Amino acid sequence: DTAVSQTPKYLVTQMGNDKSIKCEQNLGHDTMYWYKQDSKKFLKIMFSYNNKELIINETVPNRFSPKSPDKAHLNLHINSLELGDSAVYFCASSLSGGIGFTEAFFGQGTRLTVV
Amino acid sequence: KNQVEQSPQSLIILEGKNCTLQCNYTVSPFSNLRWYKQDTGRGPVSLTIMTFSENTKSNGRYTATLDADTKQSSLHITASQLSDSASYICVVSVSNTGKLIFGQGTTLQVKP
Numbered sequence: 645d646t647a648v649s650q651t652p653k654y655l656v657t658q659m660g661n662d663k664s665i666k667c668e669q670n671l672g673h674d675t676m677y678w679y680k681q682d683s684k685k686f687l688k689i690m691f692s693y694n695n696k697e698l699i700i701n702e703t704v705p706n707r708f709s710p711k712s713p714d715k716a717h718l719n720l721h722i723n724s725l726e727l728g729d730s731a732v733y734f735c736a737s738s739l740s741g742g743i744g745f746t747e748a749f750f751g752q753g754t755r756l757t758v759v
Numbered sequence: 760k761n762q763v764e765q766s767p768q769s770l771i772i773l774e775g776k777n778c779t780l781q782c783n784y785t786v787s788p789f790s791n792l793r794w795y796k797q798d799t800g801r802g803p804v805s806l807t808i809m810t811f812s813e814n815t816k817s818n819g820r821y822t823a824t825l826d827a828d829t830k831q832s833s834l835h836i837t838a839s840q841l842s843d844s845a846s847y848i849c850v851v852s853v854s855n856t857g858k859l860i861f862g863q864g865t866t867l868q869v870k871p
Contacts (some may be wrong), residue, residue, distance in 0.1 A: 648802070685846065687803070687861040700858065734802050748859065750802030 647671050650735050650751035657725055658759055665720045665754045667735030675699075676718035677748070678710060679734040687734065693718050694740075725758045732756070761786045763862035765849050771868045776839055780865045782832040782849030790854035794823050794834045797846045797864065806834070806847075839869045 648669045657663050669676060677700075678690040691710045692700035698710070707723040722729060735751040763784045772778050784792070791810045795803035807816045811827040820837045836843055846864040853860065 685864050687848070687859075689858055692858075700856070736802075747805055747808065750804070752802050753800070 648735055648737055648749050648751040650733075650754050652754060653752060654755050654757075656757045656759060659725055659727060661725050662721070662723045663725060663756070664722070665733055665735075665756075667718050667720070667751060669716055669735075669737040669749070671737055671749060673737035673739050673749075674715050675738050675740065676712065676715070677736040677738075678718065678720050679736060679750075681732040681734060681753070683731070691718075691720075722756075725756075727758050730756055730758045761851075761853060761858075761860045763849055763851050763860050765847075765862040765865050767865060768863070769866040769868070771870060772839055774839060774841055774869050774871050777835065777837050778839060778867065780834045780836075780847050780849075780867070782834070782862055784830050784832070784849070784851045784860070784862075786830075786851040786853060786860050788854040789827070790852040792823075792825055792832050793850040793852065793859075794821070794832075795848040795850055797848055799845070803848055803850075836867075839867075841869050841871060843867060844869045 650667050675694045677692045679687045681687045690704045693712045696712045709721045712718045732753045732755050734753045736748045738746045738748040766781045793808045794806040797803040806821050807823040809825045815824045822835045825832045846866050848864040849862040851860045
């Protein structure tokens, strides 16, 4: 059983398109995250949701819109895709938003390529 | 500025040898420090988590150390195996924010 699962694993699309990446966790965690890993391998947080409520929103273009229908799901919708959006996007989950001593579990990543 | 720096950027060792990876951080307020292993094409997987009061923690052949005074950590891998080939990422958690600050990772290649 996959703890944090993302779909799709690979996504190739043209500039200007709108696309979504889905994430689901079956760990019973109450906090979920989206991270972006750039070509230099740095992972940077984009968004964090705790119990369906947005708690972290880094400086991310408003073309990126996260949606959390319930605490087990956090989807990422991207409008008007640009070449610079090409990266690997990781979903993660943890208990209680990382406060204290909580473990974060990551999905396998979605490699987005914008052409 | 909250930052995590790792060295070396990449490392090649022979199977069976030991190695040590370094991590320096300037993160405040500090909650805990984690080492993750990321295999190619996979998400990061946690190896160890340490709070400021812990000096060392082991997970099998992986031993992490933490010096909260100098804000340095190391990850020591003993008797390396081919499966240890991966990126090792040092991550510092910012207290009360849920934010994780990632280093750029050290890419380790273990050769037979």
